[in-house]
Structure formats: C-alpha cells, structure tokens
Amino acid sequence: MRYVSTRSTSEQPGRPFCEILLEGLAPDGGLYLPESYPQLGARLADLRQVLAEEGYAGLGFAILSEFIDDIPADDLRGICRRAWNEDVFGTPEVVPVSPIGDGHFLAHLSNGPTAAFKDMAMQLLGQLFEYELSRRGRELNIVGATSGDTGSAAEYAMRGRQHIRVFMLTPKGRMTPFQQAQMFSLDDPSIVNIAVEGVFDDCQDLVKAVSNDLDFKKQHSIGAVNSINWARLVAQVVYYFAAYFRTTTADDQQVGFCVPSGNFGNICAGHVARQMGLPIHTLLLATNENNVLDEFFRTGVYRVRASAETFETSSPSMDISKASNFERFVFDLLGRDGARVADLFGRQLAEQGFFDLSETPEFARIREDFGFASGSSTHADRVATIKRLFDEQQVMIDPHTADGVKVAREWADQGGQLPMIVLETALPVKFADTIREALGREPEVPAAFAHLDVLPRHVIDLPKDVDALKQLIDERTRLPR
Ligand SMILES: *Cc1c(COP(=O)(O)O)cnc(C)c1O
Numbered sequence: 001m002r003y004v005s006t007r008s009t010s011e012q013p014g015r016p017f018c019e020i021l022l023e024g025l026a027p028d029g030g031l032y033l034p035e036s037y038p039q040l041g042a043r044l045a046d047l048r049q050v051l052a053e054e055g056y057a058g059l060g061f062a063i064l065s066e067f068i069d070d071i072p073a074d075d076l077r078g079i080c081r082r083a084w085n086e087d088v089f090g091t092p093e094v095v096p097v098s099p100i101g102d103g104h105f106l107a108h109l110s111n112g113p114t115a116a117f118k119d120m121a122m123q124l125l126g127q128l129f130e131y132e133l134s135r136r137g138r139e140l141n142i143v144g145a146t147s148g149d150t151g152s153a154a155e156y157a158m159r160g161r162q163h164i165r166v167f168m169l170t171p172k173g174r175m176t177p178f179q180q181a182q183m184f185s186l187d188d189p190s191i192v193n194i195a196v197e198g199v200f201d202d203c204q205d206l207v208k209a210v211s212n213d214l215d216f217k218k219q220h221s222i223g224a225v226n227s228i229n230w231a232r233l234v235a236q237v238v239y240y241f242a243a244y245f246r247t248t249t250a251d252d253q254q255v256g257f258c259v260p261s262g263n264f265g266n267i268c269a270g271h272v273a274r275q276m277g278l279p280i281h282t283l284l285l286a287t288n289e290n291n292v293l294d295e296f297f298r299t300g301v302y303r304v305r306a307s308a309e310t311f312e313t314s315s316p317s318m319d320i321s322k323a324s325n326f327e328r329f330v331f332d333l334l335g336r337d338g339a340r341v342a343d344l345f346g347r348q349l350a351e352q353g354f355f356d357l358s359e360t361p362e363f364a365r366i367r368e369d370f371g372f373a374s375g376s377s378t379h380a381d382r383v384a385t386i387k388r389l390f391d392e393q394q395v396m397i398d399p400h401t402a403d404g405v406k407v408a409r410e411w412a413d414q415g416g417q418l419p420m421i422v423l424e425t426a427l428p429v430k431f432a433d434t435i436r437e438a439l440g441r442e443p444e445v446p447a448a449f450a451h452l453d454v455l456p457r458h459v460i461d462l463p464k465d466v467d468a469l470k471q472l473i474d475e476r477t478r479l480p481r
Contacts, residue, residue: 001017001034001035001066001068001069002014002015002034002035003015003016003017003020003033003034003035003230004032004034004338005027005028005031005032005033005338006030006032006327006328006330006331006338006341006345007026007030007338007341007342007346008026009028009338009339009342014035015032016069016070017068017230017231018070018071018135020230021128021229021231022129022132022133022140022223024224024226024228024229028342029342029345029346030327030331030341030342030345031228031325031327031331032230033230034067037272037276038067038276039277040277041276041278041279042277044251044277044279045251047062047063047241047245048245048251050062051241051242051245051246055092055093055094056084056095056238056242057077057080057081057083057085058080059238059241059242059245060080060083060124060235060238063234063237063238063241066276067234068234079128079131080124083123083126084120084124084238088112088113088119088123089111089112089119090111090112090446091108091111094111094242095108095120095239095243096246097243097246097247097421100393100395100405100422102412103419103420104405104409104412104419104421104422105243105247105420105421106395106397106401106421106422106423106424107239107242107243107422107423107424108424109239109424110398110426110427111427112156113153113156113448114149114152114156114182115426115427115430115446115449116149116317116425116426116427116430117266117423117424117426118149118150118153119153119156119157120235120236120238120239121232121235121236121265122154122157122225122232123157124231124232125157125225125231125235126157126161128231129158129161129163129164130162133162133163133164134162138163139163139165139221140163140164140165140221140223141164141166141167141220141222141223141473141477142154142158142164142165142166142167142222142225143222143223143224144166144168144169144207144224145168145169145170145200145203145204145206145207146168146169146170146203147170147175147200147316148175148179148316148317149317149426149430150225150227151183152179154166154168154225155168155183155193158190158191158225159186159190160190161190164190165190165191165192165476165477166191167192167194167472167473167476168183168192168193169194169196169203169206169207169462170183170193170194170195170196170203171195171196171198171202171203172195172196172198173195176431176432177453178429178430178449180457181452181453181455181457182449182452184458184459185452185455185456185458186458187458191458192460192472192476193459193460194460194461194462194472195460195462196463197461197462197463197464198464201307206466206469209466210222210466210469210470211224213470216470220473220474220477221477222473226324227263227265227324227325228265228325232265233265233268233269233272233325233328234269235269236265236269237272237273237276239269240257240269240270240278240280241273241278243421243423244279244280244421247419247421251279254280254281255279255280255418255419255420255421256280256282256284256408256411256416256418256419256420256421257270257280257283257284257420257421257422257423258284258286258404258407258408258420258421258423259283259284259422259423260286260318260401260403260423260425261285261286261287261318261323262287262290262317262318262319262320263320263324263326264293264323264325264326264328264329265324266423266425267285268325268326268328268329270283271283271332271370274370274371275332280371281418282373282418282420283370283371283372283373284372284373284375284420285297285372285373285375285407286374286377286403286404286406286407286408287318287374287375287376287377287403288311288313288314288315288376288382288403289311289313289376289377289378290310290311290313290318290320290321291376292304292321292322292323293323293326294374294375294376296326297366297372297373298374299358300356300357300358300359300360300363301354301355301356301357301358302349302354303353303354304349304354305321305322306321309321313379314382314383314399314433314434315382315400315402315403317400317426318403322349327341327345333357333362333366373411374407376403376407377402377406377407381402381403382399382402382403382406382438383434383437383438384406385397385405385406385409386399386402386434386439389402389405390438390439396428396443396444397424397428398424398427398428398430398431399431399434400425400426401422401425404422404424404425408420408422427443427444428443428444429444429445429446429449431443460472
C-alpha cells in the first residue's frame with residue numbers, strides 16, 4: 001500500500017506508511033491518503049468472527065494490515081494489542097455498544113485514559129511512534145498547544161515511551177479544572193506541561209515560531225502530533241467495524257452512524273470504512289453552533305470562519321473555524337482530482353475564504369454516492385438532550401455526544417429508520433458545568449479519575465516568549481533519560 005497527497009497532480013510514486021507516519025502535511029500542502037481503499041465487503045463474516053474470537057485488537061490488526069505493509073505482521077499485532085486492551089480502555093470490549101431506545105445506540109469511544117475518543121487513535125500512535133523511532137534510532141520531541149482533549153490524549157499516549165518527549169503548551173488558567181488536573185498530575189520526566197501567560201492562540205504562535213526556526217527544529221528533533229496524521233485516521237476506522245458488528249447480527253444489514261464533528265477526523269474514518277465496503281447507509285454529521293460542515297452538506301458551500309465568527313460553546317472540542325481533515329473527503333468526492341483539490345484548498349480558500357460546489361454533479365450525488373447527511377445543535381438543545389436521555393434511559397452523556405444524539409433524533413423524526421449508532425466522544429465528567437445545568441447534579445466520576453485533584457501538579461509557568469520556550473526545550477532535551 002502506498003500513500004498519495006490530496007493535491008498531487010502528477011503520477012509521482014506513492015510513499016510507504018512508515019515514511020508518512022512521522023510527517024504532517026505532504027510537501028505540496030495536501031494530506032496523505034492510500035492510493036486505493038482495500039475492499040473488505042466480501043470478508044465481513046470473517047472479520048465478525050475475528051472480533052468474536054480475538055477481540056478488538058485482533059480486529060484492529062486485521063484492518064490495519066490492509067493499510068500497513070512495512071511493519072512485520074507479528075510486530076503490528078503486538079502494537080495493536082498494546083494500544084487497545086482492557087488495561088488501557090477499562091473494558092474487555094474496548095468499544096462497547098449499548099442501546100439508548102428507538103433503535104439508537106451509543107458506541108462508547110471514551111473509556112480510555114483521558115475520557116475522550118482521541119485516546120482510540122492516540123494510543124495506537126504512541127505505539128507506532130515508539131516502534132518506528134527505535135527502528136530508525138531517532139528521537140522525537142513533540143511540541144504542541146492544546147486547549148482541550150488532544151493535548152492530554154497525546155500526553156497519556158506518549159508518557160513512558162522511549163525516544164519521545166512531549167512539550168505541551170496550555171493557556172494559563174483557561175482550562176477546565178478537570179483538564180488541568182488530568183494533564184498536570186502526570187508525573188513523568190518526558191512530559192513537560194507548560195502554562196503560558198496568554199490565550200490559546202498565543203500558545204499556538206509560540207509553537208509555530210519554534211517549528212519555523214528550521215535549525216532549532218532539526219537540532220532538537222521537533223515534531224508534532226497533528227489531527228491530519230493518517231495513522232490517527234486509520235486507527236479510527238477500526239471502531240466503525242467493531243461497532244457495526246456489535247450492533248448487527250448479519251452482514252447484509254445497513255446501519256447509520258451519527259458523529260459529533262469538529263475537524264472532520266472522526267467522520268472521515270467513517271467515510272473510509274464505508275468506501276471499504278462496510279454497510280453504512282448514512283453518515284450523519286453533527287455540528288454545534290460552529291456549523292461550517294453542516295452548511296457545506298446542506299448547501300455545497302464551504303466557507304471557513306474568522307476567529308471572531310467562531311463561537312465558544314459548551315461542546316468546545318467542536319469549536320472549529322475550518323475542518324482540517326475535510327480535504328480528504330473532497331478529494332474522493334471529486335474523483336481524486338488532485339489539481340481541482342489544489343485549486344479549491346490551495347487557491348480559492350486562500351483568496352476568497354470559501355468555495356462553492358453547489359452546481360457540480362458530484363455535489364448533487366453526495367447523498368447517494370457517499371451517504372452523507374448533517375444537522376446542528378445549540379446549547380439549549382444539548383442541555384435538553386442530556387436531560388431527556390437521563391430521564392428516559394438513565395444514561396448520562398457529555399455535551400459533544402449530546403450534539404450527536406440530538407441530530408440523530410431529529411433525523412429519525414424526519415423518517416430515518418435505520419439502526420443509528422451515535423459515537424460517544426467524551427465522558428460527562430469532563431464537562432461538569434453543563435451536566436449541572438442540565439441535571440442539577442454532579443457528573444458520574446469513573447474510579448480512575450476519583451483522586452486526580454489531590455495529586456501534586458507538574459507544570460512550568462512561562463511568559464509568552466519564544467526564547468524562553470526554546471531555552472526550556474534545550475535544557476530538557478539535554479537531560480539524560
Ligand atoms: C476532537 C473531538 C471532537 C471532534 O472530532 P473531529 O475528529 O475533530 O471531528 C468531538 N468531540 C470530542 C469530545 C472531541 O474531543
């Protein structure tokens with residue numbers, strides 16, 4: 001299997017998995033995708049049995065080995081077993097599925113160490129990075145900024161890994177108490193939490209300034225774990241198959257998936273699973289008030305937002321102004337025409353801030369050919385949905401999952417009749433304020449998080465100053481491990 005860029009315009013040969021693993025964007029500014037999707041539609045019965053007999057990691061290995069041919073099979077199997085198991089995800093199923101009434105289900109993706117679905121992919125990435133870096137005799141210093149789930153998932157996936165350190169910048173005093181406790185309680189010399197005097201954008205500016213200093217970057221082996229990494233996406237394909245098998249009994253049954261979406265990473269994995277032959281009739285995309293993607297699927301116009309137009313909502317991990325993974329879907333939508341994608345994302349978005357596919361034959365067939373539909377929700381919808389599900393089913397969900405449940409219900413009310421699997425993307429414990437508002441009580445606290453807030457904190461305060469950050473990185477990377 002080789003990987004090509006969404007903007008490639010020539011017949012350049014594709015690149016192997018382990019080469020693109022440690023990279024971000026392709027050199028032409030595009031995103032990597034496999035040159036074709038492995039077809040598993042005729043092997044669903046086998047895969048169902050693999051899940052039954054070898055569990056989630058066994059299924060993960062079966063699917064990943066279709067995409068990765070430059071890691072020996074036994075090694076890849078070990079990587080999957082270390083990433084996805086009961087110790088890490090708290091249940092033997094790793095991703096359990098439970099009914100929530102009316103033919104709807106929740107696929108529980110947030111039982112990992114940081115209580116959000118990003119653990120599903122990040123745990124695999126941690127294993128893959130460690131494996132590949134040790135094979136190459138290299139080390140990697142990840143420098144990132146976070147205001148929420150990605151940074152903590154990265155820290156919990158990379159802690160204790162050989163050859164890897166993490167420098168994670170957060171805006172001082174601006175994270176929720178739970179997020180602070182979760183990250184800052186990590187006691188590991190290779191995890192460096194940095195609280196910057198400023199807002200999230202200041203943190204991001206510092207990260208950019210460090211990576212733009214190419215000498216410093218090279219000397220200190222600086223890298224990133226960004227949301228456009230193909231390995232994160234392919235890791236997520238596995239739970240679509242697992243949730244399908246856990247919801248259905250026969251391989252000709254069609255289902256829908258409803259996916260709370262921000263950067264289009266999660267649902268893009270659903271698109272890949274559907275292209276591989278998983279019987280997904282509908283991919284229902286749910287947004288919050290930041291409805292860039294809902295707008296596209298309704299109108300054919302993709303219009304990125306300015307920061308002033310990006311709302312801070314009660315489902316903050318979906319507060320995006322543009323959807324960084326969306327380019328992958330558009331590449332497939334347009335018949336893999338890299339020149340057209342380069343024009344849309346490289347030129348039109350830069351020049352005018354939007355592109356319009358409403359008059360194209362591809363957009364006219366987006367529902368039939370790709371199964372997409374969409375909806376959005378507001379804060380009031382989330383609060384009402386959390387309350388209703390708790391009153392009716394005694395199930396407590398977080399505000400992101402509530403965006404999904406709301407859009408799934410609306411779709412059913414309009415006549416949608418499939419079994420609909422809503423992806424649960426975080427646990428309520430992370431968003432106590434909204435739970436209190438909806439239910440008048442505190443969220444359930446899983447045992448793993450019960451004592452977080454009394455643990456000592458490990459965090460370094462830093463002014464908004466690039467040289468201070470560089471000095472810190474320099475000092476820490478000199479320390480013996
Ligand atoms: C990241 C995140 C999302 C959005 O996922 P994308 O892959 O960016 O679409 C939704 N919910 C939660 C809780 C998240 O952390």
